[in-house]
């Protein structure tokens with residue numbers, strides 16, 4: 001079982017505990033996009049998106065393979081070229097160097113060094129994240145994230161000897177170093193068994209509830225949508241809906257988010273004839 005103990009570590013202020021003076025800042029959305037457009041190669045992959053991601057919540061980014069989820073996440077973390085329009089992250093323009101230590105990003109392919117142990121990997125990334133941290137500070141942070149993702153018993157194993165699921169969890173541990181305010185997780189549960197998937201989602205909820213962190217989590221597994229506070233449903237580079245799972249089901253009369261998604265796809269196709277109209 002993954003450790004999902006409720007804790008109150010030092011880190012970003014919990015918005016629910018914000019003082020009056022800071023309320024305006026902390027209640028601003030974690031991510032705000034207007035007319036966000038991204039071109040990759042010859043294609044316009046994201047077309048004039050407008051949405052916001054609320055602080056302290058889990059927002060699911062869902063849609064079929066190739067709809068633009070990874071591109072959107074890369075834009076949010078500042079690693080995507082040819083981004084136009086407005087994209088504000090934690091109150092600053094996406095890609096601002098000051099955001100680097102405030103965002104944790106897990107790419108789809110686990111990015112760990114096979115010839116280093118799990119602890120050495122984490123120590124390396126912790127030193128990059130905060131070159132001024134002492135070895136003791138780093139060790140405390142590393143022990144905390146190893147505990148979070150339940151890999152303490154594998155701390156001294158070479159990353160190259162881990163299973164795919166374990167490597168994904170090491171990537172997640174890297175993203176959790178330094179208690180970031182925004183976690184951007186690109187399909188973090190791919191290849192994990194149901195028990196680990198459940199434990200990870202419990203951990204996401206703990207991180208949001210206890211630390212006030214914001215999570216933007218992509219998935220193309222619709223049952224994971226039910227675990228999110230809000231959803232951005234995407235299709236072919238556009239946002240089809242931006243709402244809570246409950247509201248989506250109610251609005252479409254569907255029993256599941258998957259049913260709601262299919263309903264919205266059909267509705268948009270009927271309206272535009274090409275299936276590319278935004279539904280709000």
Ligand SMILES: Nc1ncnc2c1ncn2[C@@H]1O[C@H](COP(=O)(O)OP(=O)(O)OP(=O)(O)O)[C@@H](O)[C@H]1O
Pocket residue numbers: 040041042043045063064065066067068069070071072220
């Ligand atoms: N370098 C590139 N040049 C041109 N098109 C690209 C490039 N990289 C990605 N694309 C296209 O951009 C679109 C969006 O890709 P993206 O990886 O963001 O989708 P995704 O929703 O994350 O897919 P998946 O769920 O399969 O990871 C796809 O149609 C893809 O073919």
